[in-house]
Amino acid sequence: MHLYSTNNPGVRVTFQEALFKGLPADKGLYMPSALPVLPEDFIQRLEKYSFQEIAFRIAEHLLMGEIPGNALEAIIEQAVSFPAPLVELDSNTFILELFHGPSMAFKDFGARFMAQTMAYFNKETDRDLYILVATSGDTGGAVAAGFHNTPGIHVVILYPSGKVSPLQEKQLTTLGGNVAALEVMGTFDDCQALVKQAFLDEDLNTAMRLSSANSINIARLIPQSFYYFEAWKQLPYYDLPVVFSVPSGNFGNLTAGLMAKKMGLPVSRFLAATNANKVVPEYLETGKYNPRPSVRTISNAMDVGAPSNFARMQDLYGSTWNAMRADIAGFSFSDEQTRDAMQALEKKNGYMLDPHGAVGFLAFREYQKHVEPVQGIILETAHPAKFREDVSQIFGHEIDLPLRLLELTDKQKISVVIPPVYSAVKDWLMEYSKGR
Numbered sequence: 001m002h003l004y005s006t007n008n009p010g011v012r013v014t015f016q017e018a019l020f021k022g023l024p025a026d027k028g029l030y031m032p033s034a035l036p037v038l039p040e041d042f043i044q045r046l047e048k049y050s051f052q053e054i055a056f057r058i059a060e061h062l063l064m065g066e067i068p069g070n071a072l073e074a075i076i077e078q079a080v081s082f083p084a085p086l087v088e089l090d091s092n093t094f095i096l097e098l099f100h101g102p103s104m105a106f107k108d109f110g111a112r113f114m115a116q117t118m119a120y121f122n123k124e125t126d127r128d129l130y131i132l133v134a135t136s137g138d139t140g141g142a143v144a145a146g147f148h149n150t151p152g153i154h155v156v157i158l159y160p161s162g163k164v165s166p167l168q169e170k171q172l173t174t175l176g177g178n179v180a181a182l183e184v185m186g187t188f189d190d191c192q193a194l195v196k197q198a199f200l201d202e203d204l205n206t207a208m209r210l211s212s213a214n215s216i217n218i219a220r221l222i223p224q225s226f227y228y229f230e231a232w233k234q235l236p237y238y239d240l241p242v243v244f245s246v247p248s249g250n251f252g253n254l255t256a257g258l259m260a261k262k263m264g265l266p267v268s269r270f271l272a273a274t275n276a277n278k279v280v281p282e283y284l285e286t287g288k289y290n291p292r293p294s295v296r297t298i299s300n301a302m303d304v305g306a307p308s309n310f311a312r313m314q315d316l317y318g319s320t321w322n323a324m325r326a327d328i329a330g331f332s333f334s335d336e337q338t339r340d341a342m343q344a345l346e347k348k349n350g351y352m353l354d355p356h357g358a359v360g361f362l363a364f365r366e367y368q369k370h371v372e373p374v375q376g377i378i379l380e381t382a383h384p385a386k387f388r389e390d391v392s393q394i395f396g397h398e399i400d401l402p403l404r405l406l407e408l409t410d411k412q413k414i415s416v417v418i419p420p421v422y423s424a425v426k427d428w429l430m431e432y433s434k435g436r
């Protein structure tokens, strides 16, 4: 597999290089130099394949031999180890539940594939790898669970003390083993700055092999294209155009959908569903891209004012506004609309959406008003219980914690409290890596 940089089409790197580097030196984003169309009979006969078989076929098709078949099979088996069921709300409306993984959000797919592919290439060296992650909550949980027990790889998570939810904190601090949590007496921005400084510290980089698990890593996008095919496979009929509604923040999930379409999945349209942070819907409507600071909403994993994958979306459409508009329709909804939609759907169908999925649901209902009949697949990006405090309040009753989250509440938190000072991080890392 070869990838170029969105800032320089002349750059050519392998998947392995893009995986460990994360970002090209020119600050662009890595893009596959080809997204070849999958064989038509594969797409026509998706229902004959398991989710893992679908994932394997797509990964094999994209990686083009960079990881041999038997190793890739083992990677997929570990990475795609939970289902993505399609739930029917009515005959034209389906929910794709992406929350059946360990951290109960779709980010598990990306984090696990990334962990497994890193572990595969890391076998070639005898030096341990240290993944540094700053998190405001969600990403850290997925990365921690994704890399847990991966041989030769350690994960060090920096999170702002008192600024992640109690449940999120447990996801970061109770795994132990190769996952360590640094509880920083500061803000998320402090955590991010500390991680950045560590990557620039020559001293530290000589002492230990460092890498990131950044959300813009191409290894997190590739597996997200798998479940668009898996969703398609589960549709009960195929005689209406199919649209995917994607609750979006950094637009990685939606970009993975665009890649699935390039590889031959016959999607009619994608809906870019956002909260009040609506720079992409605005661009789709006006042709003007105006990134700006984010505003806080109840779907806070989508509170992004300058979506990092916008450069990839532009790249896929040769920066042509009309071409992008033909494939993607943009929508934005307020917190009040989101709450109303959650309540109304629970009342009508007994189905509880989380605030992110609810934005996707609203986008599909709005889209339906303006077009001939279509089938909609709404990506439900997290389990509602992940946001238990907010969500219980919205529904007016406590919501049950699934077993996976319930188990966490009894587990003992283990973290290392540090001041938001670089020397504290460095000293700890140096000590931690000794004798490993």
Ligand SMILES: *Cc1c(COP(=O)(O)O)cnc(C)c1O
Pocket (backbone or CB within 6 Å): 105, 106, 107, 138, 247, 248, 249, 250, 251, 252, 253, 254, 301, 302, 356, 381, 382
């Ligand atoms: C990260 C996240 C999103 C946004 O996904 P992007 O790929 O950044 O657009 C939506 N919902 C949930 C629950 C998330 O954790």
